[in-house]
Amino acid sequence: MSELGLAKRRFGHRARLALSPAEIRVMDDQAHAARTMWNCLHAWWQMMPKDKRTLAAADAAIREARKELDFLAELPAQASQAVLKTYFRAWVNCWEGRADEPNFKARFRSAMSVDIPQGRDLNIVRVHRRWGMVNLPKVGRVRFRWTKDLPVGKRAGTDNRITGARLVKDALGWHIAFRIQTLEAKPQPHQGPEVGIDAGVNIPLALSNKDHQDHGRPPRLPHGTADRDKWLTPKEKAKLLKLERQAAHRKSLRKKGEKTSRRLQHTYDQIKQLRAKATRRALDWQHKTTTYLARTYGVIVVEQLNITNMVKSARGTIEKPGKNVKAKAGLNRSIAQEAWGRTV
Template identity: 85%
Template sequence: MSEIGLVNRQFGHRARLALSPAEIRIIDDQAHAARTMWNCLHSWWQMMPKAKRGLAAADEAIRQARQDLDYLAELPAQAAQAVLKTYFQSWKNCWEGRADEPNFKARFRAAMSVDIPQGRDLNIVRVHRRWGMVNIPKVGRVRFRWTKDLPVGKRADKDNRITGARLVKDALGWHIIFRVRGLETAPEPHQGPQVGIDAGVNIPLALSNKDHQDHGRPPRRPDGKADRDKWLTQKEKTKLLTLERQAAHQKSFRKKGEKTSRRLQHTYDQIKQLRAKATRRAVDWQHRPTTYLARTYGTVVVEQLNITNMVTSARGTIEEPGKNVKAKAGLNRSIAQEAWGRTVTMLTYKTARYGGRLIKVPAPNTSRRCSACGFTTPGSREDQATFVCKNPDCGFQCNADWNAARNILHLYWTGHAIVEVPAAGRRGRRAGKTVKPVAAR
């Protein structure tokens, strides 16, 4: 916090670049050079004794490599320094238990990216309402899609400015991610109501007060099977099916050990573009309800889910084969499409921005416990969409996701709240502490 009532806020803004084929080729070469630089650093790290693994020695090594290898010189000097700092930071994260050990970056599996660490080199100018111009080292002035007001020109100062950027490539092309630092007024404590949220498949975000957030796309097809392409139109689904069959046909002619042909790789690229388009639509929808929830509610209570264990395959082994394998696989695809973890991440920073709180409660039995009588009776959750309490003295019946949302909020009221804090464990672990809840509103 720099001044009383003001807070420093750092965030990223992603924008699409409009590049010519020659510019795409230059940035592709830079990204491959950055990946090669990372792999060279990793090889150097493994070969050098522990006593000589220093930042200065590594810096001297990459300077010499850029002189000896011409294709490494295609990467700007500052971007090469950013690769060096990122590599050493990855080891620091590993030693402190926040991540696994860094490894080699494969050509086709690693994400292509180039860092621009100095914000002053960007020289961002807004051309008109839809487009802006940015300077990329060794590429020149290129256009990008202007969708958010950025602190550039007279609006930029030492507290509100762009500190750097990163070029990233996905199936839809190259994008630029600006690192923005701003000084904002600290939000007042949100006085909105409390709400419990259950992330489900039938209702994406079921709320305890029935203010459900639904994207209107059914999780299953008319034949009852899970719809893994629900974010695509029917025309796009037909095209995707045609491309997948085409790829399978082309792959049948490839002998073992042969490289992927350009024709097959082009088919794969078309499939990736459709998948990326579906993901972009899903993320766009997630931003809208999470912003609405953060603005409306002061306390948002969610489950602490272990999604990795939830989407584990039920196939089993040869000695002990699993049951309902196809049904479990369809459920796993539906869970993966809803991206519950990404929703919680959005709620985490958005509630903090609007002065609210995000609380996590234990997940066991929230979907099997009756929210009316409080008992967990076997057989109450026989249907995926409906909850029917089998307690003879209750008989409560409602939507299963709404019942779980009510249980989630009740756990917070009864003092089972968990606040996440950084832990010294492996990646994905968090240490928690119980907090006393405020009075229910």
């Protein structure tokens, strides 16, 4: 392929799913079963001697568990095999120094997801301009938002195809992330101009040629305070403030040790949805801006910043308390919101 000037490119594309309440319950059950499968594998790994921690032994244990526990059988067989491979890959990454040791996945601290390792099982069809149909194991045919041309039908082949997908749930609902492989021409050396970038808070990306990139948000508030919801509209900010006040009031009425009420949990979910919407807007601006810079300039020089030290707290100690702690905390939030490291 190098002689022809072609190279394989692997990337992902995420789309929103349109599920009915019954399909959402099925997907939730599968995601909880996948998390339980991971935790069972981790417990099995800790109990077994080192010489018996093999892939074949773990596969046999998974098959036995799926026969005995109906809850684990909710997860498709291929998805359970994907959990097994992901767990062993996590240990390989740990041994090679790329990640920490895998641990138990808590119910409320881990993302709900289900893997579909085989792309041919998806049977993707475009319905019309805005929607497509995809086949999900044990769920059936569901619609997804069509926002990008996918290699399906006549466009699909051995070089251009969808190799698999992953179902992920966030505060805005269930989404499908396609794994796509294409054969494209190798990019030629960029002949664009050189530019330097200075990262900041009031101006996120200040370029040396005055081509500054700003996201249109208001500058940081005076006295070091930070607006945590700069990516929301005024109406959304008012709604978020109302929901936060409702949550605080309902939480004050809850007795110690009492389970969270459904009404309070629903309020928390609405707050999460607004927060997730703001996060998506920030990511969208960041991706579009960095793509524009990469296509426009041939050489980009970015200042080297020690972000970890820049966002340290000014609280100090009991013996030596810090000064302007609240202002420094607001500045730290503003710096964290810009996500300079992810931009680079």
